[in-house]
Amino acid sequence: KALYRATLESNAAALAAAGGGRRASLRNVLLQLRKVCCHPFLLDGAEEAAAAEAAAAGDATATAADRLVAAAGKLALLDRMVARLVRDNHRVLICSQFKGCLDLLERWASARSLRATRLDGDTPGPARQAMVDAFNAEPPTLHLLLASTRAGGLGLNVVGADTVVLYDADWNPHADAQAASRVHRIGQAKPVMVYRLVTRATVEERMAAAASRKLALARVALAGGPATVGAGDLDDVLRHGVRELFGGGREGAGAGGATA
Secondary structure (H helix, E strand, O other), rough: OHHHHEEEEHOOOHHHHOOOOOOHHHHHHHHHHHHHHHOHHHOHHHHHHHHHHHHHHOOOOOHHHHHHHHOOOOHHHHHHHHHHHOOOOEEEEEOOOOHHHHHHHHHHHHOOOOOOOEEEEOOOOHHEEEEEEEEOOOOOOOOOEEEEEOOOOOHOOOOOOOEEEEEOOOOOHHHHHHHHHHHOOOOOOOOOOEEEEEOOOOOHHHHHHHHHHHHHHHHHHHOOOEEEEEHHHHHHHHHHHHHHHHHHOOOOOOOEEEOO
16 A cells, blocks of 8 residues: 555656656556556565565564565455365466566465466467466366466466466456456366456556446447557546545555455
């Protein structure tokens, strides 16, 4: 919450500006806010600052893994969800747009002794198929597949999973739908649950609402073209939750509460 507010305050001039280049400025601010929502440690220096704060407070018991989980509402929720899912013998596909976020999720999985593999746009074709085959293998040897939202295209078949977690949203809702559909392939014999994690009262909440509207319009039109985002759309997204964050909402509320 503190970093989300600081990001807005430090970019006040860009948010208030008009004229040429405004859309690019708004996109940059939005990108930083989305990183905070995914995990504050995606911002340069944030993890080091958290470690220094813990040391100054005399908290010698908190490990790096504990700080990693506690720093983000989404990861704290995912940590509890996955512990139960793995205990009940589910296999989970976790999707994120950000490679840095996948890096953090790999660290978290390792710290929690979860067997995971990772697939993103840099994964070569042969290695990609080997990872997918290993994940789909019976009996299961892996708990998690961490994947970039758009990696793999239409041909990726992840029927070994029965749970999908969309850790962050794409501007184009069809990209998220395609990511989830990788588990709904021929050969899937289990019911599939799809969870979308959204940080309350932030840009993510407005993006999720906009995505739902776009999907509804696409269904009506029977065609879903590429999503376009104008400066007016960015204004609306960036304003969402600001009143609550800066003291106009509930006591103690604001950015940081993740919901599924």
